[in-house]
Amino acid sequence: MLKIESKKQGAELISIKLDGKEMLHQGEFWNRHAPILFPIVGRLKNDETVIDGRTFKMAQHGFARDCEFEELERSENKHEYVLESNSETLERFPFEFSLYVTHLVEDNTLITKYKVINKDEKKMIFGIGGHPAFICDYSSGKYKIEFEKQEDNIKFMSLKDGLVLEEAPNILVDNCIKLNKDSFINDAIIMKDIKSNKVYLKENERTILEFDFTGFPYLGLWAKIGAPFVCIEPWMNTADKVNTDGKLESKENILKLEPNEEFECSYKMMFFEPVPKNIKK
Numbered sequence: 497m498l499k500i501e502s503k504k505q506g507a508e509l510i511s512i513k514l515d516g517k518e519m520l521h522q523g524e525f526w527n528r529h530a531p532i533l534f535p536i537v538g539r540l541k542n543d544e545t546v547i548d549g550r551t552f553k554m555a556q557h558g559f560a561r562d563c564e565f566e567e568l569e570r571s572e573n574k575h576e577y578v579l580e581s582n583s584e585t586l587e588r589f590p591f592e593f594s595l596y597v598t599h600l601v602e603d604n605t606l607i608t609k610y611k612v613i614n615k616d617e618k619k620m621i622f623g624i625g626g627h628p629a630f631i632c633d634y635s636s637g638k639y640k641i642e643f644e645k646q647e648d649n650i651k652f653m654s655l656k657d658g659l660v661l662e663e664a665p666n667i668l669v670d671n672c673i674k675l676n677k678d679s680f681i682n683d684a685i686i687m688k689d690i691k692s693n694k695v696y697l698k699e700n701e702r703t704i705l706e707f708d709f710t711g712f713p714y715l716g717l718w719a720k721i722g723a724p725f726v727c728i729e730p731w732m733n734t735a736d737k738v739n740t741d742g743k744l745e746s747k748e749n750i751l752k753l754e755p756n757e758e759f760e761c762s763y764k765m766m767f768f769e770p771v772p773k774n775i776k777k
Contacts, residue, residue: 522631531627532597533625533731547743576599597609605764632697632725643692644695649691694709709730713732713733732761
């Protein structure tokens with residue numbers, strides 16, 4: 497059975513325990529656990545963007561992860577929060593909005609749900625994504641990310657200073673990304689045109705985690721060099737391109753909401769209990 501803990505800052509999960517075993521990075525090597533990315537995903541060129549002719553400063557992955565959310569519900573199996581736009585958010589992002597984050601436990605599965613409501617009188621443009629970090633000593637060479645379906649047309653993108661530069665070489669081997677100490681020396685691994693709805697984090701052939709990112713057009717993988725965790729990141733859009741015109745509306749796959757419209761997305765994490773030592777894998 498899963499047990500979760502979360503906090504008001506960023507509506508962020510800070511613990512996921514399966515039968516008492518911690519599955520989520522605890523902040524020793526990176527000061528976050530599972531932040532939400534809103535209202536942008538990735539980095540903006542010069543950390544700024546143009547909206548309706550005005551320039552706004554915004555750090556990588558947006559500001560929601562550092563905001564204090566209001567707690568709406570906290571029970572053993574459900575944590576729900578909301579962030580309402582305010583004077584501080586309007587200085588960085590000129591839209592009135594409500595952002596709901598819900599963490600829901602169902603047996604060994606954890607569902608994280610996002611809902612955005614445009615409360616403004618004009619069309620709202622934004623990005624959103626997840627960034628959970630799972631305990632995983634990837635540098636050992638024992639771990640891999642396996643895709644649910646055969647990925648014949650997947651595309652990888654390379655980064656330069658956090659910006660999307662160009663298409664990168666395909667690194668799949670036997671339909672897997674095999675993790676090693678050099679996996680993240682060039683920053684995150686970013687993918688699009690993915691056929692699968694799920695990936696599996698495996699230690700050798702043992703499945704640790706099934707990650708369902710249905711509906712998200714991008715998937716990122718990232719870790720700090722040498723740190724014993726790996727982030728599996730479902731994204732609705734991605735960082736600015738190196739040759740961007742600087743307008744938020746020009747970002748690839750930017751989301752748009754008319755006044756009073758809502759947008760929802762979610763991702764699921766199913767955790768697997770370790771095989772007992774007296775039973776062969």
